[in-house]
Amino acid sequence: MxxxxxxxxxxxxxxxxxxxxxxxxxxxxxxxxxxxxxxxKAYSLIVPSRFLAHGVQLTKPMIEDRVMLVLKLYDKVDPDKLTFDSKFREDFGIDSLDHVELVMAIEEEFCFEIPDMDSQHFLTPRDIIQYVCDKYDVYDDIHG
Known part of the structure; x- marks a missing residue:
């Protein structure tokens, strides 16, 4: 040949x-x-398509664990003193710039943007957890 x-x-x-x-x-x-x-001449058998799938359905304990992990990894938050009702300003001395960094870390963790008007209401980890639960339509309440 x-x-x-x-x-x-x-x-x-x-x-x-x-x-x-x-x-x-x-x-x-x-x-x-x-x-x-x-x-x-070969005809392509590849058909362009999207593969979309829903992620794992979040539960309130999962959201709590992820929020608390993000907060514990922040250098100005003492992991030993962190509870659901810890106040960012009073307990940890978090100022407005630190607060913005915390909100950005939460945004990266959960892959959505939090408007500044909403983030001003985050005084405790419980506030952040409730906001994320509302965003993902999670309503099962285990911690009260």
């Missing part, structure tokens, strides 16, 4: 060398290339 292909290509080059006119050379070369190198 490859020897036959090689002789066909070599024959095409010989024809080009024998022709003296430049326009004839390009037409001859193109015709030879098209006859020797026919492209393989």
């Amino acid at each position: 490859s020897a036959n292909l090689f002789s066909s290509v070599l024959g095409g080059f010989r024809q080009i060398c024998l022709v003296s006119n430049l326009s004839t050379i390009s037409r001859t070369f193109i015709a030879t290339r098209k006859s020797v190198f026919t492209p393989f």
